[in-house]
Amino acid sequence: MVDLSEYLPILLFLGVALVLSSAFVFLPMIAARFTGAHQPTPEKLTEYECGFPAFEDSRSQFDVRFYLVAILFIIFDLEAAFLYPWAVTVFDLGWAAWISMMIFIGELALGLAYAWKVGALDWE
Template sequence: MNLENYFPVLLFILVGLGVGVAPQVIGFLLGPHRPDAQKNSAYECGFEAFEDARMKFDVRYYLIAILFILFDLETAFFFPWGVSFRELGWPAYVTMMIFIAEFVVGFWYIWKKGALDWE
């Protein structure tokens, strides 16, 4: 087995690990370690972080997050379609219009159900 053929793969893995791990280590070593009341307060989750795990909480935060992920992933399909639209032709256009119609119907449904209302 010739290891020279695997050098680009190993280099890619090492650079990826370096880019992923180095900023975290540098931030941990050089960052301040002075938590205060504001830093430990509830941020976006809506409830205190250090309370009983069995407390009731509002699921609207998670519903909005799930809907965002769902529609964000659906819109991610538009980019490869748009890039290769000329090569794909009319069948791809019709298929994408059906997809967009399903997308709009789903969005209309959650809107009418009140899933996006914040009261």
């Protein structure tokens, strides 16, 4: 039978996290109402993107190149995330780990060559 008292620290942690996160969200709003900082004006209610008013519909579609660059960044960022721990322990892991990492880097190099060939890295 499971002793439910073992879950008490987890429940306390979740309760404290819920109270703190709620306080960080709602207390600034309440303080703004009481201090007079909440005085909406047309300037405060406009969208702020980069310092000037929007000139197009905010629901317009993005160019697919933004997504391609983001996907390529994630792929090579993951490569770095896998490469650093491997580099630290490569001498303890043996030849199997070295060969598997070379296969992994080779696959990523093929992906980079393909992206380069089809022009995914060219920006017009």
